[in-house]
Amino acid sequence: MSYCVELSAYEIIKKIKAQELKVVDYISYLFERIKRIEREIHAYITLTEDSALKKAQDIDKKIERGERTGRLCGVGIAIKDNICTKGIRTTCASRMLENFIPPYNATVVNLIEDEDGIIIGKTNMDEFAMGSSTEHSYFGPTHNPWDLERVPGGSSGGSAAAVISSMATLALGSDTGGSIRCPASFCSAVGLKPTYGLVSRFGLIAYANSLEQIGPITKDVRDCALLLSCIADHDPLDSTSVNKPKEDYTNYLVDDIKNIKLGIIKELFGEGTQDSVEKGVWDAIKKLEQLGADYQEISLKNLDYSLPSYYIIAMSEASSNLARYDGLRYGYRIPNKSYDWNAVYLKNRRFGFGFEVKRRIILGTFALSAGYYDEYYLKAQKIRTLIRRDFETAFKRFDVLIGPTMPVLPFRIGEKVNDPLEMYMCDIDGVPANLAGIPSISIPCSFSNGLPIGLQIMAPPFREDLLIRIGFSFQKNFPILKKLGGHE
Amino acid sequence: MSKIKSLEIKIGLEVHCQLTNLKTKLFCSCSSDYRGKEPNTLICPICMGMPGTLPVLNEKALEDAIMVALALNSKISERMLFFRKNYFYPDMPKNFQISQYDKAGGVPFALGGYIQINGKKVRIRRIQLEEDPGKLSYDGTIESSNHTLVDYNRAGIALIEIVTEPDMETPKEARLFLEKLRSILEHLNVSDGSLEGSMRCDANISLKGGKRVEVKNISSFKEVERALNFEITRQKNLVLRGMVIGQETRHWDETRRITVSLRMKEEEQDYRYFPEPDLVPIIIPRERIKEIEQKMPELPDERRKRFIEQYNLSPQSAEILTRSKAMADFFEESVKIYGNPKEISNWMIGELSSYLNEKSIEIDELTLTSKQLVDLIKLIDEGVISRKMAKSVLQDMLLTGKMAGDIVKEKGLEKILDKEYIGSIVEKILKENPQAVKDAIFDKKAMNYLMGQLMKKTEGKIDPKMASEVLRKRLSELAKFITP
Numbered sequence: 001m002s003y004c005v006e007l008s009a010y011e012i013i014k015k016i017k018a019q020e021l022k023v024v025d026y027i028s029y030l031f032e033r034i035k036r037i038e039r040e041i042h043a044y045i046t047l048t049e050d051s052a053l054k055k056a057q058d059i060d061k062k063i064e065r066g067e068r069t070g071r072l073c074g075v076g077i078a079i080k081d082n083i084c085t086k087g088i089r090t091t092c093a094s095r096m097l098e099n100f101i102p103p104y105n106a107t108v109v110n111l112i113e114d115e116d117g118i119i120i121g122k123t124n125m126d127e128f129a130m131g132s133s134t135e136h137s138y139f140g141p142t143h144n145p146w147d148l149e150r151v152p153g154g155s156s157g158g159s160a161a162a163v164i165s166s167m168a169t170l171a172l173g174s175d176t177g178g179s180i181r182c183p184a185s186f187c188s189a190v191g192l193k194p195t196y197g198l199v200s201r202f203g204l205i206a207y208a209n210s211l212e213q214i215g216p217i218t219k220d221v222r223d224c225a226l227l228l229s230c231i232a233d234h235d236p237l238d239s240t241s242v243n244k245p246k247e248d249y250t251n252y253l254v255d256d257i258k259n260i261k262l263g264i265i266k267e268l269f270g271e272g273t274q275d276s277v278e279k280g281v282w283d284a285i286k287k288l289e290q291l292g293a294d295y296q297e298i299s300l301k302n303l304d305y306s307l308p309s310y311y312i313i314a315m316s317e318a319s320s321n322l323a324r325y326d327g328l329r330y331g332y333r334i335p336n337k338s339y340d341w342n343a344v345y346l347k348n349r350r351f352g353f354g355f356e357v358k359r360r361i362i363l364g365t366f367a368l369s370a371g372y373y374d375e376y377y378l379k380a381q382k383i384r385t386l387i388r389r390d391f392e393t394a395f396k397r398f399d400v401l402i403g404p405t406m407p408v409l410p411f412r413i414g415e416k417v418n419d420p421l422e423m424y425m426c427d428i429d430g431v432p433a434n435l436a437g438i439p440s441i442s443i444p445c446s447f448s449n450g451l452p453i454g455l456q457i458m459a460p461p462f463r464e465d466l467l468i469r470i471g472f473s474f475q476k477n478f479p480i481l482k483k484l485g486g487h488e
Numbered sequence: 489m490s491k492i493k494s495l496e497i498k499i500g501l502e503v504h505c506q507l508t509n510l511k512t513k514l515f516c517s518c519s520s521d522y523r524g525k526e527p528n529t530l531i532c533p534i535c536m537g538m539p540g541t542l543p544v545l546n547e548k549a550l551e552d553a554i555m556v557a558l559a560l561n562s563k564i565s566e567r568m569l570f571f572r573k574n575y576f577y578p579d580m581p582k583n584f585q586i587s588q589y590d591k592a593g594g595v596p597f598a599l600g601g602y603i604q605i606n607g608k609k610v611r612i613r614r615i616q617l618e619e620d621p622g623k624l625s626y627d628g629t630i631e632s633s634n635h636t637l638v639d640y641n642r643a644g645i646a647l648i649e650i651v652t653e654p655d656m657e658t659p660k661e662a663r664l665f666l667e668k669l670r671s672i673l674e675h676l677n678v679s680d681g682s683l684e685g686s687m688r689c690d691a692n693i694s695l696k697g698g699k700r701v702e703v704k705n706i707s708s709f710k711e712v713e714r715a716l717n718f719e720i721t722r723q724k725n726l727v728l729r730g731m732v733i734g735q736e737t738r739h740w741d742e743t744r745r746i747t748v749s750l751r752m753k754e755e756e757q758d759y760r761y762f763p764e765p766d767l768v769p770i771i772i773p774r775e776r777i778k779e780i781e782q783k784m785p786e787l788p789d790e791r792r793k794r795f796i797e798q799y800n801l802s803p804q805s806a807e808i809l810t811r812s813k814a815m816a817d818f819f820e821e822s823v824k825i826y827g828n829p830k831e832i833s834n835w836m837i838g839e840l841s842s843y844l845n846e847k848s849i850e851i852d853e854l855t856l857t858s859k860q861l862v863d864l865i866k867l868i869d870e871g872v873i874s875r876k877m878a879k880s881v882l883q884d885m886l887l888t889g890k891m892a893g894d895i896v897k898e899k900g901l902e903k904i905l906d907k908e909y910i911g912s913i914v915e916k917i918l919k920e921n922p923q924a925v926k927d928a929i930f931d932k933k934a935m936n937y938l939m940g941q942l943m944k945k946t947e948g949k950i951d952p953k954m955a956s957e958v959l960r961k962r963l964s965e966l967a968k969f970i971t972p
Contacts, residue, residue, distance in 0.1 A: 047937035084540040097539065104533050106540060205539040209765035238542050239767050248545045317765055320574050324537045328638075339635050368574070368760035373592055377762060 002029045005166045009075045009223040011104020012169060016074050019063065023074035023118070024055040030076045030120060034115040034167045041143050043152075043162035045081045046089055047121040050201040052076065055118045062116075069232055070115030077112060078157050078168035082129055083214060084203040087108055088119070092205050093137035094127045096325045096332045096352035107238070108172060108214050108231045115230045118219045120168055123158030127354045128209040128322065131155050131176055132182050132426045136356045143413070144186060145484055147452060150410040153186030155179040159217045164484060169219075170227050176212040177310050178405075178430020181442035184217055185405035185454025188444040188480070190224045190471065191217045195461045196437035197242035200235030206321040208314035209240075211434040221471035223445065225249040228464060244462070252465040253472045258292035259484055260470065261398045267303040268403025268429045268456070280453035281404045284445035287478050288470070298398065300390040303432050305383045310431035311424060312367050312380035319364030325352060359420065384435045391436045395460045400470060404429055405442040405454035433458050441467040444480055495727065496696035497720060499662050500613075500654035501712075503689040505673055506620060507552045507646040510679045514619045514646035515543030523683060524566065527639035535644035537582030542766045549646040550770070552678040553597055553617050554780050556648055559672050559787055560612050562601030568617075568772055569595050570764040575757055578638050579621040587618035587649075589761045603672070604789065605664045606807075611653040622647040648679075654692060659716035662691065666709035667811050671788045674813035681709075682814075682850055691716060695723050698733030703747050705740045710848060713742040719747050789814055799829035808837050814852040822858035831865055839882050855889040864892040872896065877948060910950060914958050917941050918966075929967045935959065 004012060004026055015021035021113045031049050038044060050233040079085060082092045084102040086109075092099045109119070122447055126136040134142040134157025142157040144150040145165040152161040156173025160183035163171045173180040175193035184191025192215045199214045206212070216227035229249045235241040264285060269278055285295055327333035327348030328341070334351060336344050353361070367376040396399055433440035438458055445455035456476075459466040513520050516534035534541045550568070557564045571589035590596045601612035622643035626633035650669065656662045666689065670681035681687050688707050692698045693716060701723065706715050723733050735753040786794070788810045795806035795816075810816045815836070822832045840861070844851060864882060867873050873881060873896055884895045917938060918925050924941075927934035935956075942955050 058738060078572065082540075090539070092539070100539065102533075102538070103538065104538075104541075203540040204540050206766075237544060239544055240765075318761070320572050320584050320760070323574060323576065324539070324581065325578070326578075326583060328578060329536060329581065342576070342637065345576060365760065368762055370758045370760075373760075373762070378592065 001025065002032065005029045005033050005169070006071075007169075007440075008219045009072070009169045009226060010220075012075055013071075013073045016063070017069070023059045023063075024053060026074065027052050027056040027076055027118060027120070028168070030167065034121075037165060038167060040148055041145055041161050041165055041167070042140060043123055043142050043158040043165065043167055044078070044121040045091055045093060045124050045137075045139050045158070048088055048119055051088075052118050052120045059116050059118070066214045071226065072112060072115040072117035072170075075117055075169050075306050076120040077117045077227075078121055078123045078159055078171040079109065079119055080125055080156050080171070080173050080209075081331065082125060082174055082205040083109060083172060084205065085119060085122065088122060089139070090205070091120065092128050093125045093139055094353065094357070095138045096327075096348075097241055097330075098138065098332065100330055102203075104203065106214075107200035107233075109203065111231050111233060112172075117170070117230070121162075123168075123171065125158055125160055126179075127357050128153035128205070128225060128318070129155040129176055129179055129212075130318070130356050130360055131414075132178065132423055133411070133416065134158060134161075134183070135413060136354055138354060141413055144235040144410050147410065148187065149412055150415050150451070151186065151415075153183030153406070153410065155183075156191075156217060157186075159189065160184050160189045163187075163217055163219060164189050166484075169221060172227075172231070173213055173217045173218040174207075174212055174214050175430075175434065176208050177427045177434050179212075180215045181405045181430055181440060181454065181456060182426070183399055184442040185444075185456075186452060188447075188452035188454075188482075189217050189219065189393070190221050190441065190443055191215065191454075192224050192228060192441045192464070192467065193433060193439060194232060194464060195242075195439045196230065197240050198232045198439070198464070200231075200233070200238045200241045202235055202237040202241075206317070208317040210317060211310070211314060211323065217257045221441075221468055221475050222250070222253055224441070225253055228468075232464075242462075247465075248466060249468055252398045252468040254469050255397070255473045255476050256292075257288065257470050257473045260293045260400070260466075261288075262288060262293050262295040263279060263298040263394055263398030263401045264287075264295055265284040265303070265394075265401050265403045266297055266299045267301075268432075270407075270428070272425055272428070273404065273407040274409060276409060276448035277404050277453055280446040280448060281402075281455055282444075284455045284474070285402060288474060291473055291477060293470075295402070296398075298401070300387070300394060300401075300432075302349055302386040302390050306387055306432045306435055307424065309380040309383040309387070310427070311363075312376050313384065313435075315360045315364030316367045316377050316380075317364070318366065319361045322353075322361055323355065325349065327352065356420070384405070387432060388436045391432075391438060391458075391460075399459070400463075400466055401458045403456050405456040406430075409448060409451040410452065429456060437461060439464045439467055441471055443471045443474060446475075446480070447482055451479060495724060496691075497657050498654035498694050499656040499659070499716060500692040501650075501652045501656070501662060501665065501689050502692070503650045503652075503666065503669060503687065504620075505648045505650065505669070505679050505681075506683075506686045507549055507648060507678050507684055508686050509550055509678055510546060510552065510646055511540040512546055513644035514546050514549050514617070515644055518644065520645050520880075522641035522645065525641055527637070527641060531643070535581065536640060537580075543586060544851050545767060545770065546646060549617060550772075551780060552646075552676075553648060554772070554777055555676045555678060555784060556650075557598035557601070557615050558777070558781055558784060559676055560598075560601040560603060560615065560650070562598035562612055562615055564598045564772060564773060564777055565595045567595060568597060568770040570767045571761045572764050573618075577621070578636060579624050579640075579643070581622070581643055581786075585619060585621065586764055586767070588616040590614055592761055594761065594763070603665060605661060605667050605668050608655075608661070610655045610665050613651045613653050615651075616649040618647050618649055619643070620647045622822050644792075654694065659713040659720065662716055663709055663713045666712055668788065670709065671810065671812050671816075673734065675785055675787050677785065679789070682852060691719075693719050693723065695720070695733065696726060698723060698727065699735040699753075701733065701735070702737045703740050704737060704750065705742075707742060711740065711742060714745060714948060715747065718745065788813075788816070790880070791839065795819075796879075799823065799833070801829065801833055803804065805833050805837055808841065809833060812850065814850060816859075818851055818858050825859055826862040827867065828865065828869075831869075832861070835861060835865065835882075839879055843886055845916040854886065856886060860885060860891060867892055867896060874952070876949065910954055912960075913942060913945060913950070914955070914962055918962060925963070925966065929963055935963065
């Protein structure tokens with residue numbers, strides 16, 4: 001039965017509910033697999049085997065007694081390490097929080113536990129979610145399961161790698177400027193960034209508050225709909241969480257996209273887009289057309305400015321968010337003889353933060369400084385408004401908008417890490433959805449030279465249903481048969 | 489004073505008032521009752537700014553702020569926006585303060601308005617809602633201490649910041665402004681100004697030709713007059729010596745009673761304000777403001793007018809009695825028990841106020857109750873003690889906390905009213921002062937000496953009216969036997 005770890009959550013839950021599979025056995029197989037391949041992939045920062053097995057036993061007992069179980073019914077979930085877990089260290093892949101154990105759960109973690117999901121570990125990421133390759137982790141990089149020489153994407157690289165190598169059945173990531181969709185694309189997983197405000201951010205360690213959302217990274221769209229249904233709920237602890245009734249997104253797993261209008265965003269196929277990616281995405285569009293959808297190209301002019309706008313806003317917010325890490329109340333603290341708090345702060349921050357984090361703090365601080373604020377931060381916000389309007393206008397004509405998730409195929413570890421601008425350029429297709437606050441999904445659409453390509457679909461605010469319907473129809477009619485191998 | 493005036497002093501204040509009547513902090517559910525509590529016990533992950541936590545606005549704080557804005561005649565903004573004020577300091581768990589801002593697309597909670605002091609309008613520039621930082625303690629002074637202790641119990645307490653235009657011209661006016669503001673806040677039942685540190689302010693002072701100097705860390709309105717007087721004298725001396733006053737920020741050292749330079753203009757901090765992304769803009773519906781407006785309690789100015797009409801007080805008396813809520817409440821309670829508002833007002837404005845001024849305390853810091861004051865006034869009205877005697881009884885009451893009746897009894901202060909007894913004392917005095925008797929018979933004015941002797945003999949307890957009657961009668965009898 002150890003093959004069961006390769007199944008989707010939907011299939012595993014079915015087996016568990018039919019009492020064909022014990023939760024304890026399944027969780028044990030997961031950890032066996034982790035022990036076998038984690039060394040090569042390094043998807044995790046922290047594993048929680050003991051508590052996971054204990055929880056598994058509890059759920060098995062519930063099932064034996066015939067008690068009601070939650071919708072996740074014993075499924076093993078990997079949580080990105082910037083989402084707070086009570087009693088489990090939450091590091092943000094930073095030396096600064098290497099030993100930080102939160103005394104509280106993120107709201108999404110509570111919701112998952114309420115539905116009997118089992119947390120099996122905390123996944124690797126770029127430090128404080130700043131990066132697109134998971135190379136900027138204090139704990140070392142994660143490797144792409146399809147090619148260990150390559151990056152899994154970022155910043156939720158650990159979550160995507162864990163799910164796709166079957167070291168977790170479901171995973172949570174966070175997406176500030178593509179951080180769920182990029183690794184989903186690079187690892188051939190499904191990754192959804194929900195509408196801003198749909199999922200509570202309480203307990204998500206902030207990088208750029210106004211842009212980010214927690215979302216699912218899964219093997220297929222069905223699992224994505226299931227996990228989203230569990231985590232999307234109004235939260236009074238998050239003022240930006242929208243107060244709307246809970247939805248069951250699995251209702252939208254419908255194989256029918258006839259007459260759906262697809263807008264293909266020209267700007268997302270711009271300079272720097274690899275031919276293989278362009279071809280892969282267009283093939284997928286043609287497949288959607290075969291299923292009855294109509295498509296047309298559209299230009300969103302202001303997207304040309306989305307990358308600078310995104311980086312200014314994200315870095316500005318980050319410079320303020322990360323000010324709290326001074327080592328005084330928690331976090332990294334160098335033994336220091338000085339009683340001068342300023343000197344102590346300086347030292348703790350100098351050694352507690354990695355290079356990329358410091359770069360973004362400095363740039364963000366600069367962008368907010370007197371005399372530059374109007375030129376940078378305010379201008380970036382104006383562009384953001386224009387981009388939002390571009391989308392609003394486009395959604396009057398189209399149901400969804402489409403482009404590649406990433407302009408490039410997964411690159412080699414070390415290839416871009418010393419060239420921040422080239423690395424930032426990789427985010428060019430991901431950031432518009434964050435700036436506009438709209439939902440966006442990445443669905444595996446094909447492979448080129450053995451490397452995955454992701455199709456990005458964006459919908460109007462709170463129209464996750466459309467993304468799930470289109471994604472489900474695509475996967476149902478054009479399944480990708482390529483299986484991961486080489487690590488068994 | 490006249491010399492100072494000629495320098496055209498302009499004073500503006502930036503007052504921080506805690507909304508002390510809130511049960512919880514501004515953005516979390518921690519108790520706001522932090523005074524006297526063990527350090528760092530009223531904290532939670534949210535007010536400690538721990539990773540991943542988010543602020544949620546206290547709805548009651550917004551209601552309090554609306555009341556304050558209405559009472560100060562300010563215009564409440566339609567949208568409430570919070571901004572982050574970024575700077576590193578150990579009293580702030582997040583190293584930024586959630587505040588509001590009037591530039592960079594920000595809107596303060598309310599704009600404009602005024603407070604009337606002695607018929608003069610002091611204009612309000614803006615009103616903001618923000619969080620209080622924690623509290624730092626030093627071993628000795630900020631300069632000599634080699635370590636700093638931090639107590640975060642205060643971190644996150646709701647503060648209202650009120651910024652005035654530079655409309656005040658004397659330290660006295662600044663004090664009156666703060667007194668009036670405090671009275672308003674207390675009448676609104678949003679803040680108790682008697683709590684330590686509940687009302688703090690920074691003052692901006694400029695003399696004609698000089699730049700604006702900001703004095704920070706003024707902890708109460710008693711201190712404001714002192715700090716301003718010092719600062720004005722300091723600046724005046726610079727001007728007289730032909731020196732230029734540059735823009736700077738100074739710190740009021742309460743113990744040494746001087747201002748110390750913190751930083752010059754060039755070193756002014758850049759707070760890198762930007763909109764707080766974790767708090768969505770709040771629309772304040774006009775209906776909500778109207779609703780609150782309708783249940784606004786009586787304010788000091790209305791109360792003053794009512795005192796004049798209802799109790800027939802002079803405008804001056806009414807003004808003094810409504811300067812603080814405690815004073816006005818004390819007055820009305822006393823009147824409720826006994827009536828006689830004139831008499832009560834006289835005692836409160838006279839004896840009681842001078843005692844409070846002398847001790848530099850507030851009326852609610854006294855053990856004296858309105859009932860006790862009424863009892864004292866009753867003793868006068870019933871003729872048990874003289875008015876003069878009552879004044880010394882009041883002093884005793886204030887010092888010892890005893891009841892008026894007990895003091896009178898203990899010290900045997902009852903007025904001498906027995907006509908026969910008064911007669912015998914008069915006889916005694918006449919015998920002891922034969923020359924004075926002669927003088928008094930021919931010169932009515934010389935009778936005062938004998939009256940004085942009577943008072944002295946009885947330690948003032950003799951009823952002056954009866955005594956002078958008896959004395960006059962005896963003198964006219966004696967006049968028959970004496971020839972000039």
